[in-house]
Amino acid sequence: EDQVTQSPEALRLQEGESSSLNCSYTVSGLRGLFWYRQDPGKGPEFLFTLYSAGEEKEKERLKATLTKKESFLHITAPKPEDSATYLCAGAPNTGNQFYFGTGTSLTVIP
């Protein structure tokens, strides 16, 4: 069964304390792995797409990596404005679905 699991469910960091969020997937024939940021009461905002194991992408304090079984979103020296829920989604190479995880709620404390 195609599935995406994120951990931890919630993460509290001090400002400047780097950490990683995990997204493990069991999506057959992964077409792409997508990371989104979602602020409360808003729609998800696209961050990254990863297509193949070993691929890495960066944007400001965020870096996403992909292996054959999981993806990591590394946050370096986070700031309070990085507080949000981070969602990952896997898309198989057949069918139309994006399989979303339940997200990691990140809180960065000043």
Place this chain on the structure above:
Amino acid sequence: EAEVAQSPRYKITEKSQAVAFWCDPISGHATLYWYRQILGQGPELLVQFQDESVVDDSQLPKDRFSAERLKGVDSTLKIQPAELGDSAMYLCASSQDRLSYNEQFFGPGTRLTVL
């Protein structure tokens, strides 16, 4: 910057009433998606359109939900009658082409509360 538009942003209704949500995707995007997101969970696909045709509506509760995209541009999602369990965020997303490796771009959502 092009964005997905949705309205209304908030809707409060009583159970058994009808509600409708509207979405205008990014110009030129052929594929349009409607998702439902319950608080604390990830979005779940309700229906996907390619131009004006439904590609996937396997998760759409067809006894009460309907969706259309008549001219292949904007779309309407309707619930009739609404039930208490329908309270959720309804998200619309669009992508250039479902056959390409394209990311989906989301609108701001409609928060539905059923009393």
